[in-house]
Amino acid sequence: MTDDIRALTARLADEPASLAFLELAEALRRRGQLEAAYKVARGGVSRYPGLADAHDLMARVLSDQGDLAGAFDAWSSALQLDPMRTSALKGIAFLYFRAGDRDAALTHLERALDVDPDDPAIPQAISRLAAAPSPAPAPAPAEVAAPEPPPAPRVRGPFEEMDGGEHGILLVDANGLRLRGRLAGEHGDAAGDRVAAQLAGVSREAARATRLLGLGTWHSIAVESPDAHLVLAHPTADTVLLAARDPSLPMGRVTLLAERAARAARAWLEAEG
């Protein structure tokens, strides 16, 4: 058992109601411990039946186990809870392709592209599916979800060229976990982790708001507090980036900083695969 899985197992044992099951099951799945991943995911779905992340996770595990019908049901459940969930749309597209229904696969990928036109993996997957002569060989979900990683240096962090480096910039994944960056302040990294947890799902919420109000795709959220200027951007469909600066810096400049940081984060995420 690796250290991260051991730590996550201990955390879930201490806090059974926490969302640690998402990380634990995903870590187990990536290590190929599919039966253990399934048990953890099943517990999470039972505890949080209204959480799209839990059904999405269960679908990935079932897909890896070869239970494609079960994966289809789980991704369908995730979509019922969150109709704009591109990971579920891509997963169902993969299953349709495996079943030989390329048109349905393309329809789901095109829906995913409508939701997130900034995800470069989706048009790549559409091109591959459109060019494929037959349902086999099918692209694996990971191939559908991720672009080809370009060669890139892995030593330097994505925000080292920014003013202030990684201070005042947070890159957060869809589960509210901090990927890079930190918030300057008396609370140190703990504050960054708390903020990251609050930002889970903000991208989907913003996307839903702009879509339903006819405002297209969301680009940024600027937040003025008396103590700081904050700008949120979304480098990819599953990540959110927060740039925080002193309120003496004009909001327009913080927005430019956030846009630069989002581009750097996108390149870093692609390089990391």
Added chain:
Amino acid sequence: MSATRTALDRVTRVPGVRGALVIAAADGLVVAEQLMDGVDGRAAAALTGSLVGRLARTAESAGLRPPAFVHLRGDAGSVLAAPGPDDLVLVAVVSPDANLGLARLEMIEAAERLI
């Protein structure tokens, strides 16, 4: 004229503003509204109330005071929100060519006077 109605009048006079609402942040319900055709007030209230609440919690987690102004920018327009007293939030839906600077100033000042 009530402070709420005055606030809505001030904001909707700004060029490019397609509608303005006063909402109750806690439940995302409309308190008052002045909207052009095609703007869904109930959706704007619910979605903005939820987003502003999340951003307020985010600020609190960072040890910051609550937001005084929020700007959600889409490629076909924006939603602006200025929290006021008593859990009320002044919201505007604006087109891409709106005078955002003027709308911001009017909203922050009007939101402080909401009752």
